[in-house]
Amino acid sequence: MGRCENCIIRQFNSLRAMSKEELKRVSDTKTTKLVKKGETIFGEGDKLNGVFCVRDGVSKLSKLSPNGKDQIVKLATKGAVLGQRSVITEEVANLSAIAVNDMEVCFVPKDAIMDSLNSNPNFAVEVLRHIAHDLKEADDVIVNMSQKTVKQRIAEAFIYLEENFGKDKNGYLALTLSREDIANVVGTATESAIRIISDFKKLGLIKAFGKKVAIADRNGLNEVAKGS
């Protein structure tokens, strides 16, 4: 099993602020596991006794409403740490984490994290910066949801996907989401998302090859996102 000291993923998250000794401790207590597409890492209401560090794959963090609708609040990829927030506030998980594709995650028990947090200010501040950044993003989502139309939000979603998950060698978005997931990211009905995506195709803003989607007219899409 890999040692955290050598894990490239660490560069992306707050673990980089840990000392050699702390990392060793994390390394000794962590466990690595594979999560298949569609599997749940943790569910809303679960008591978490550690955090999950994403080494590979993508997870959606979402909340299910009583009427069966499910809002995706965030997509977490390589380097992200899941469950951090709940562990810090010592509350049960507020969202559930489900694998969007096959994943590899490291589970790090709560104590290893909390001890470092309480003794290493560098680490605490680093975690703080990450959470503060997440908070900013969440605030932006709130504003988008109330000030933009579904069409604008879908256009933004494609741009977001390209910027954050990149493209494959053929220019298609590296992260392929189902129409339902896209609908749940922007907070609309699946059918509405499908219709708008079809329109985008007809307008030449995007192109599709099977499930794969590519941005064909970045400027055009940007215009739509800003509100034609």
Added chain:
Amino acid sequence: MGRCENCIIRQFNSLRAMSKEELKRVSDTKTTKLVKKGETIFGEGDKLNGVFCVRDGVSKLSKLSPNGKDQIVKLATKGAVLGQRSVITEEVANLSAIAVNDMEVCFVPKDAIMDSLNSNPNFAVEVLRHIAHDLKEADDVIVNMSQKTVKQRIAEAFIYLEENFGKDKNGYLALTLSREDIANVVGTATESAIRIISDFKKLGLIKAFGKKVAIADRNGLNEVAKGS
């Protein structure tokens, strides 16, 4: 001018994790100021060189869209610390802070905060807890915005106002917001908010005396919020 050590407000925020010496430092560098209703404490895009600790009054944290709509992301009251997030990530302010009623705030320069963050893990963790809690609330708002109707969100808003700001001696909500502000909290058009509030009055869910609003049927309002 008051000394932070004796400030009751401190009980509500992360400053309580500071040592005597740190508090003294904060106390020596802080300045107190009065902000009149409607005045801006800081605006979106401002570079903040400190945080604002609310001693009295309420501030709305909001973002204005190009088309003139303004989304209130959060209402901050006694004990809240404004601008904390931006100071931590060293970014310009993401939201603007405007006084909803007359306020008294203490400005604490950035350095006093950052130095303590970097040296006192207790303080850092305490701030972390606060921001983590804010993040949870923001996530909940995202979910509400996408899964609930305007009517449900307005019902929730009244319940939220009563729970977080209390009632006056006559049972009216202690915090009086204009219909426009309520609309901006729930993310809808002012006219829509007005209509729904009128309906609530007709249904006996709330009652109004001038600008003052009181919850008349808490259970009924709860039902509406949950989705009749």
Added chain:
DNA sequence: AGAAAAAACTGACAATTATCATGTTTATAA
């Protein structure tokens, strides 16, 4: 490969919400 299931799509329609126009009431200030 072929059956079954899941996802994508389309149309018709209903519900929700926004917009515009305008009148009324309430607050603010000279």
Added chain:
DNA sequence: TTATAAACATGATAATTGTCAGTTTTTTCT
């Protein structure tokens, strides 16, 4: 205390978005 502005209110209408019902396409599994 009025005038003036701001906030509140209501109707009519349009635009957006959701729901339901059904078809086609794609994926998955044996």
